[in-house]
Amino acid sequence: MSSTPRFPRPLRPGDRIGVTSPSAGVAGAATQRIEFCVDWLRQRGYDVVVGECMDGTGLTSAPAEQRAAELTRMLADPDIHCVVPPWGGETAIDLVDLIDYDALAGAEPTWLVGYSDLSTVLLPITTRLGWATLHGDNLADTPYAVPDGLLHWLDLASGDGPFVQRDSGVVTDWWRFEEDPRATEWKQVGTSRWEVEGGGSLDVSGRLIGGCTETIGHLAGTPYGDVRAWAETLDGPTVVYLESCEEDAVNTCRFLHAMRLAGWFDRAEALLVGSTRAPDHPDLKQREAVLDAVGRLDLPIVWDLEIGHVPPHLPLVNGALARVVVDGDVREITQTLA
Missing domain, CATH: 3.50.30.60 (LD-carboxypeptidase A C-terminal domain-like)
Structure with a gap:
């Protein structure tokens, strides 16, 4: 039996975007950057909610079970249409078997966006659930202007395509x-x-x-x-x-x-x-x-x-x-x- 990946619906003005750290959290000088990035999204009409798993004082933002639970909750929440981390990290592999794939299988697909250590999560969300996932900027890079020829990840998440880069x-x-x-x-x-x-x-x-x-x-x-x-x-x-x-x-x-x-x-x-x-x-x-x-x-x-x-x-x-x-x-x- 062949299957086609399931694509989240396009983002719309007013949609809620969840921010959580499946890997590394935020501390020090980075805090001001992430606050700016959250405001940047809000100024473009998105309702941004920041999760509890954001602590940057250690290797990861919280214990693996807590990070997996918050990510699962955001992805399964019908009021959240996109989830993006502040950035990557080192050990997101510790939560890939703790994500509740059964709960997500019964939910509508949600955009999961990022790269670096988040690739470790994007991959099984696509291969196990069949959800399309978006390998693009993490939150910290989201405000950067896009050079000629390329598109912003928001262009892909909010459009119908085809997308030419x-x-x-x-x-x-x-x-x-x-x-x-x-x-x-x-x-x-x-x-x-x-x-x-x-x-x-x-x-x-x-x-x-x-x-x-x-x-x-x-x-x-x-x-x-x-x-x-x-x-x-x-x-x-x-x-x-x-x-x-x-x-x-x-x-x-x-x-x-x-x-x-x-x-x-x-x-x-x-x-x-x-x-x-x-x-x-x-x-x-x-x-x-x-x-x-x-x-x-x-x-x-x-x-x-x-x-x-x-x-x-x-x-x-x-x-x-x-x-x-x-x-x-x-x-x-x-x-x-x-």
Whole structure:
């Protein structure tokens, strides 16, 4: 039996957005930034509610059971139409088996938005529940203006699509909270272009799935990261996207081999790889790590998309039907939420 992912309804003015920290909380100079981001959403007509799991004095915002319960409650609440964390963290993996999937299965889908450690939660919400999830800015980055070619995550969450995004051509960076907690313009620090491995062109389509390599890589081979089983329910292929935050190339290589062995790429038409500042190993570069694990699959690879820890951010919807075209001066991805 094939299935189509379930898409949350588009956000509307006046809708309620829940803020909770499934991983790291908020403290110190970051507090002023998050307060500004909440106000930024409210000024755009959204009713923002902030949960109790926001404490930033430790590794996580609260015990795993409490974080899972608050996330489940927000996602199941019919009055909340979107949930977004302040940012990622380190150990969201500790709550993936504590989420009440049975309760959520009986609820209407809610947008869950974010990246980095939140990828660890986005993945099972899509693969186990069939809900589309949105790999885009966390709350702390939400006020940043979007460069030409890209869309804001709110554009995807509030629109009907199709959504076309093109290579922005820029590499940016954040303003430190101590410098400007109200920043809305990225620092431009360089240029970049999407590139097909080996040259040539590419035109592929499939359902999107992916996230941060060093967080979701630990889910490969578990019931919470069974991409192969999820892909087998689809009527068509997948397009996998991955990005690395900070692990050196050897660990990137290990994660990707684990994903390969768990069947993550069995139905993939292409692999999209985000730009990274993660370090190379003396004997292995980041690109070589990807090729070591995936190169043997004869799978097209597109490098340097804006999909992770090197901003700006190109939001992708897990479960969306995507067409990726890289041909001459055309570098674009079109997402259809159907």
